[in-house]
Amino acid sequence: LQIYLPVADLPLNIFLLLGMGLCVGFISGMFGIGGGFLMTPLLIFIGVPPAVSVASVASHVAASSFSGAISYWRKRALDVALALMLLGGGIAGTGCGVWLFTILRALDQLDLVIGISYVTLLSIVGGLMIYESAQAIMRARRGQPATLRRPGSHTWAHGLPFKVRFKRSKIYVSSIPVIGIGFTIGFVGAIMGIGGGFMLVPMLIYFLRAPTATVIGTSMVVTLVTMASATVMHAATNHLVDAVLAFILMVGGVTGAQFGARTGQKMRSERLRLLLGVLVLAVGLRFAYELVVQPADLFSIRAVGDAS
């Protein structure tokens, strides 16, 4: 059953889109991430213009992280104060990201920047995750206790001024790295069409030493707000959000996320992180392949509007 997408200007199979929403939603629920880093490349792969993919996936990620955030809120497993401060930086970052997105699109280098960002970011994050979780699994095999969080341990981020206490997360840190992390996630997310949950979670754990218990819920709130505002900003400046496409993805995504979350809770956390790391790295390598191997067609064309 084909459905015509009014902004992307092409017909696609509605069941294919629903299925993609379900699969990505399942993964996002399982790992507590938005899943934008999978959805955007998938859409580009099936023929949706990259700019429309990035803009439409933002609302899909907002939907699935909102349904996730509600369930963490019910369990009181999120830190509102920390989320708000991250968001202060996040919204500024999203604004700058959308602005750069518009410029890059005009310069015809958007695809390249999206490609390079995916390769570098996903390879680094995926590699680190695999390394870290493999070590944790080895430690567990040897019978040593897996202690990720050492209470009272400090990183350089703890030495900076403007310290704030976050009661729910039980941390006392400078607001500079918190706002900086928020800004980075918002900026990268707007350009790449990702929520950035897969980067935010490790950043909060390693830089701020926030406890895992509150990190995922907090990250979902941040993702939700940055992606909702990215949707509004992309719609207002680039007019590229496809409502039909976004809605189908949302419906599939939120449904899949619920089943994914149940599966995720049954798995050991280091195994889960290893799996996510492999997935992230694989997507990164897929983009690297595309950049390095000579394309089948060196030329490409793009319509830019009515002739003057």
Place this chain on the structure above:
Amino acid sequence: MKRLAAAFCFCFLAANAQAERLVVSLSNERVYITSSFTGENLVLFGTIEPDAAATRLRSGYDLVVTATGPMEEFRARKKSRVLGIWVNTQTRRITRAPAYDTILSNRPLGDITTAEHRERLRIGLDALPLQQQVGRRAGEMPKDDPFRAAFLRLQNEYGLYREDPAAVTFLTPTVFRASIPLPSQVPTGTYTIDVKLFTEGALVGGAQAPLSIIKAGFEQYVAEAARDHGLLYGLVMALLALGTGWIASVVFRRD
């Protein structure tokens, strides 16, 4: 040069004055793009009639049907290898080219009339002028420009530019039909269908028919909202996302 052009014009007028009349009709003058649109085949019917009762119909007619879409601006880009990765390094601004251009005929264009004739009458993709702007200089893209070849090739791959020398069929010696393929991603706008009648390589008649392709119903509503009321549209999308997420958390709630 001017005198030559005037002479040509005179020839056409003279040819047309004693020529056959073409009557054409399109199966659909308006194509609506709705949510179930996956492409369509338009059918053009036509008959060849003598202009005056006295003239006799000749035999051996050839027909060329050209369907041209709205004029758009394009960017053509070429990749080359920079520091080991493939990057768009050259960009060409094509300021004016049809978004859709299909030339249908009853036999290959080369058999119907001469190359000079085709060039002058702008028949066929080889004769299609592409306006470009390089720096401050605007003008027609040279025929041997690799960007021109790439542009025509890619548009052909998208099903937007094509030549089909077998798409016009004669049902009787004077009644013909042509099927115009519209691919699923056909651009919206005003099209013109231009029909030219040849006999022994000379243009002896012509007719035109308008065609409009428009988004209709819900598709039109969404596309217009996205374009004209971006901020409001974005806010509605954000609320829709929150609503969907909330409904899911209620429906699947287990605790």
